[in-house]
Amino acid sequence: MEQPPCFIDSDFPHHVCRLKRALYGLKQAPRAWFQRLSTFLISLDFVCSKSDPSLFVYNKDNNLIYLLVYVDHVIVIGNNETLINTFTSCLNTEFKLKDLGPLSYFLGIEVLHSSAGFFLSQTKYAYDILARADHLDSKPVATPLSSTDYFSTPGTPFHDPTLYQSLVGALQYFTITRPDLSYAVNQASQFLHNPTTSHFQLVKRILRYVKGTLSYGLTFSSPTNTTLVGYSYADWARCIETRRSTYGYSVYLGGNLVSWSAKKQPTMSRSSCESEYRALANTAVEIVWLSNLLKELHALPATKPTLLCDNKSAFFLSQNPVAHKRAKHIDIDCHFIRELISDGGLQKKYVQTKLQVADTFTKSLPRPLFEHFRNLLRVEPPPIRLKGGNRG
The missing domain is CATH 3.30.420.10 (Ribonuclease H-like superfamily/Ribonuclease H)
Structure with missing residues (x-):
């Protein structure tokens, strides 16, 4: 750690500070925190996944607990509620926790539970993107790109490359629950360093599609197999x-x-x-x-x-x-x-080609075919839940 400005030792200006404790905000802090947390979890018989280092699995006597870590955000899932409560109490004695209850919002992803399964969306995140681009009142379109739209290099350089990069970067995260945008965003991402005016016009079309499908997301239901x-x-x-x-x-x-x-x-x-x-x-x-x-x-x-x-x-x-x-x-x-x-x-x-769902990730498709594949991807509006009232 370099000596802080205005506090440099004049006798040893090239010396560095010795880090005794990981301070929040330093480059070493995330690694030190993860090492501290993983050591504690392993002591409780959790096993760190080799496929995903942020995943920890506890399996004992047919009792399963999955723990997923993202910096200081933790999701805990299991098949034994009593064991989960015991574990979270133990975790709370070691670290200061804030229990937010059943999973409903995580890193911009909204989770809607139903009897059939759950629904993942990023409606609030998408709204923020549209607000940043001043597209809340834009006219919606049926597809992210038309079948004739194409990103090409020649063109007039866009006057604000930072805006282009910011919007495309935000759309990249948005594809976590919107696979129907993957191809269009992938095309836009190839011109982050030298965007042109035509590129920005195509990004604006993507945003208009987002405006028309603001609440869409991924549906997960209990599988039959x-x-x-x-x-x-x-x-x-x-x-x-x-x-x-x-x-x-x-x-x-x-x-x-x-x-x-x-x-x-x-x-x-x-x-x-x-x-x-x-x-x-x-x-x-x-x-x-x-x-x-x-x-x-x-x-x-x-x-x-x-x-x-x-x-x-x-x-x-x-x-x-x-x-x-x-x-x-x-x-x-x-x-x-x-x-x-x-x-x-x-x-x-x-x-058969007409059933090849991955086709939507390789090119811009006409509206009927695009909507057909979008349904096969299970990108849908949120499920409607009606609550009946009492009659007097």
């Missing part, structure tokens, strides 16, 4: 300037969307088969990670994970162990999907 299913898709050479492909995936657990992504591939693909094959490999990595996480949560489904793809060439390439000439240049790390399939750790199936 716990099958892990992943959809993988890539749009070959989508970027006109770099000719790199855009790929996306969506992973469902028991019919509930739990993971998704929309990204541009870092390398150029020579064929649609190659771009789809690379997308399959990335989706398989996510499925393997989720499987490991579910195993640590003691909730791993008995059935094998399923990977769905609509490209028959990539489907064949992932199953055929023979090296083809057109696949020689593909990175070795992409071929591990063959081992997963041959070892029985992953099963792969063909899906």
